[in-house]
Amino acid sequence: MPDDPQKPDAPAPPAPTAARPAPASPAAPGPAGGGAKPSAPAAKPAAPPARPAAAAGEAHVPKAAPATGPSEPPPPADAVVPGFIVSLQGAISGGVTALSYYLRDWTIIVPAARILEVGRHLRDAPDARFDYLSDLTATDWPPRTEARFDVVYCLYSTKHRHRVRVKVKVSEQDPLPSVTGLWPGANWLEREVWDMFGVNFTGHPDRRRILMPEDWQGFPERKDYPLEGPGELLMENPLDWLKLRQTKEEAELE
Amino acid sequence: MEAQTIRGAMFDTDELVINMGPQHPSTHGVLRVVLRLDGEKVVDCDVVIGYLHRGIEKLSENRNWTQIILLTDRMDYVAAATSNVGYCETVEKLMQLEVPRRARYVRTILCELQRIASHCLWVGTHAMDIGAMTVFLYAFRERELILDLFEEFCGARLTYNSMRIGGLPLDIPPGWDKKVLEFCTIMDSKVDEYETLLTHNRIWLERTKGIGVISGEEATGLGLCGPALRGSGVTRDVRKDEPYAAYDEMEFDVPIGSDGDTYDRYLVRMEEFRQSLRIIRQAAQGIPEGPIVGKVPRLIKPAAGETYHAIESPKGELGFFIVSDGKSTNPYRFRVRPPSFCNLQGLRRLVRGHLVADVVALIGSIDIVLGEVDR
Numbered sequence: 001m002p003d004d005p006q007k008p009d010a011p012a013p014p015a016p017t018a019a020r021p022a023p024a025s026p027a028a029p030g031p032a033g034g035g036a037k038p039s040a041p042a043a044k045p046a047a048p049p050a051r052p053a054a055a056a057g058e059a060h061v062p063k064a065a066p067a068t069g070p071s072e073p074p075p076p077a078d079a080v081v082p083g084f085i086v087s088l089q090g091a092i093s094g095g096v097t098a099l100s101y102y103l104r105d106w107t108i109i110v111p112a113a114r115i116l117e118v119g120r121h122l123r124d125a126p127d128a129r130f131d132y133l134s135d136l137t138a139t140d141w142p143p144r145t146e147a148r149f150d151v152v153y154c155l156y157s158t159k160h161r162h163r164v165r166v167k168v169k170v171s172e173q174d175p176l177p178s179v180t181g182l183w184p185g186a187n188w189l190e191r192e193v194w195d196m197f198g199v200n201f202t203g204h205p206d207r208r209r210i211l212m213p214e215d216w217q218g219f220p221e222r223k224d225y226p227l228e229g230p231g232e233l234l235m236e237n238p239l240d241w242l243k244l245r246q247t248k249e250e251a252e253l254e
Numbered sequence: 255m256e257a258q259t260i261r262g263a264m265f266d267t268d269e270l271v272i273n274m275g276p277q278h279p280s281t282h283g284v285l286r287v288v289l290r291l292d293g294e295k296v297v298d299c300d301v302v303i304g305y306l307h308r309g310i311e312k313l314s315e316n317r318n319w320t321q322i323i324l325l326t327d328r329m330d331y332v333a334a335a336t337s338n339v340g341y342c343e344t345v346e347k348l349m350q351l352e353v354p355r356r357a358r359y360v361r362t363i364l365c366e367l368q369r370i371a372s373h374c375l376w377v378g379t380h381a382m383d384i385g386a387m388t389v390f391l392y393a394f395r396e397r398e399l400i401l402d403l404f405e406e407f408c409g410a411r412l413t414y415n416s417m418r419i420g421g422l423p424l425d426i427p428p429g430w431d432k433k434v435l436e437f438c439t440i441m442d443s444k445v446d447e448y449e450t451l452l453t454h455n456r457i458w459l460e461r462t463k464g465i466g467v468i469s470g471e472e473a474t475g476l477g478l479c480g481p482a483l484r485g486s487g488v489t490r491d492v493r494k495d496e497p498y499a500a501y502d503e504m505e506f507d508v509p510i511g512s513d514g515d516t517y518d519r520y521l522v523r524m525e526e527f528r529q530s531l532r533i534i535r536q537a538a539q540g541i542p543e544g545p546i547v548g549k550v551p552r553l554i555k556p557a558a559g560e561t562y563h564a565i566e567s568p569k570g571e572l573g574f575f576i577v578s579d580g581k582s583t584n585p586y587r588f589r590v591r592p593p594s595f596c597n598l599q600g601l602r603r604l605v606r607g608h609l610v611a612d613v614v615a616l617i618g619s620i621d622i623v624l625g626e627v628d629r
Contacts, residue, residue, distance in 0.1 A: 071557075071558040071559050071580070073559070102559050102560070102561070103347055103348070103350070103559065103561050105561060105562065131471075131474050131475065132474050132477065132490075133477055134477075134562075134564065134571065134573060134591060135562065135573050135575060135589070135591040137575055137589045137591075139560075139577055139586070139587045140587075152575065154562050154573065154575065154591070158474055158488055158489075158490050161495050163496075163562075165562065183475055183477065184475050184476050184477075185475060185476045185477025185478075185596060185599060186477075187599060188595065188596070188599045189477075189596075196311075209304075210303065210304060211303065211304040211307040211628060211629075212304060212307070213304070220309060220312055221311060221312050225312075227312060227313070227316050
């Protein structure tokens with residue numbers, strides 16, 4: 001009996017550590033588990049680099065080999081730039097940083113501060129009329145320190161039936177004006193991007209988490225957020241959890 | 255003057271906040287709606303979601319390209335094949351793969367069968383929410399026939415995993431196309447049967463006409479999609495505007511409503527039953543001979559780049575935004591644009607000023623699947 005109070009003391013620190021591998025192990029053999037498929041062997045090397053990277057990191061540690069951003073191929077010489085992009089470039093000087101064309105889709109890259117201006121032009125200009133916000137999402141590129149996130153707006157016009165993507169590059173702290181004033185449907189989409197990535201939208205009427213609980217710590221879809229989650233015990237502070245994993249892995253090496 | 259003050263004092267009412275869900279049969283899953291009421295009128299509401307969040311996007315970024323097909327089943331589980339097609343087509347676009355015509359025809363049939371199955375479930379539950387029990391039993395009887403067809407095609411009845419990147423997993427079983435055509439003949443009369451039960455039903459009209467009216471312009475701005483948008487008179491159908499599978503070879507009409515109320519959204523979906531049957535007939539009669547899978551590399555690894563591709567799921571525009579870094583065998587970013595999520599956003603606008611009982615009708619009217627809303 002006298003041992004009992006001590007016993008919980010002793011296993012207490014390893015307890016969370018012991019709990020870790022349980023969610024971790026299904027994650028690692030997951031890709032290998034479907035190993036009957038021919039593409040599985042290649043999945044194996046892809047998965048392991050993710051684990052040490054996530055564990056070693058304080059914060060911004062790239063998951064795989066440093067990817068500094070999506071390939072944004074410039075339009076080929078023979079591609080005809082749609083009229084609405086030309087008129088946008090004419091109407092708002094400095095509104096378009098770059099253009100990209102890939103797989104029949106045009107992407108306009110816009111500075112974060114100008115997004116409202118560009119958005120309003122694209123929505124109202126008679127040759128653009130992008131009245132429908134199909135999608136609003138973000139991509140995380142942790143190696144890029146100055147502007148970590150790509151926020152992507154997929155626009156569609158129900159009048160002219162054409163599409164365009166608008167892309168904005170922002171960092172964690174950079175304020176990004178909310179486009180809910182232009183397309184009310186952006187409300188929940190921006191809430192989701194805030195919830196999952198922590199992009200700092202300003203002027204949003206109702207910026208709360210949407211899919212995760214209100215009191216959740218961290219932003220789950222960031223690349224440095226572990227797939228299996230921070231675990232219940234250490235949900236308060238994910239960094240503690242990362243440290244714990246690191247010590248455990250060092251112990252395993254020894 | 256004095257009488258008015260007294261009256262004001264006597265009938266001074268407080269707003270009442272009540273909670274609906276997340277465990278409530280009429281919310282079609284785990285949806286929670288916090289209603290602010292003035293008497294029985296809804297002043298405002300807050301829609302709370304996320305109870306079924308499984309992190310499919312994050313999970314997909316850690317699975318290889320083939321394994322993700324299985325995860326897409328778990329989004330809109332009443333129309334799983336549609337999500338399969340949407341995902342596979344996006345990857346095919348990213349890899350610039352050519353899909354054989356036979357596969358595209360079968361995909362069209364599967365998508366439309368799913369639309370009918372999903373609408374069957376919708377009409378049944380929607381009517382049951384409003385108080386008509388019979389339609390539910392009838393609609394599920396026909397949905398069963400579709401599930402049988404799917405079982406014969408891929409062995410599963412709910413989560414099909416019925417598609418592969420570049421084509422189909424298996425060819426259709428012999429005689430399957432005949433059975434599909436037989437089903438069309440049965441279904442034709444059944445749609446009329448549902449309509450006799452509801453379309454001119456006095457109670458149905460009272461409960462749906464003028465409920466949740468939204469103009470086309472407002473619906474577009476709110477990002478509503480599918481029948482919810484078409485009910486407001488906006489001609490927007492991905493099948494027509496940006497054809498995929500074999501829709502460019504099919505003849506069909508896009509029904510639209512005029513008033514943008516619950517009744518119009520109902521009529522749009524009823525007409526979609528018929529148009530779907532029309533498409534299935536054309537596709538099943540014209541399935542071309544040929545291979546079922548295109549030239550797919552053994553290792554699926556799209557070149558670096560990003561793309562957005564949308565299809566018309568029974569609920570509306572189902573889009574996939576996928577980024578490949580060209581190095582690993584999993585997508586760098588996997589994003590789903592879920593139609594139910596975008597439609598559900600409109601609920602707050604729709605219920606304002608209506609009665610509590612109409613909230614139930616409106617949730618049914620926008621046709622949500624929580625698996626897709628929360629992912």
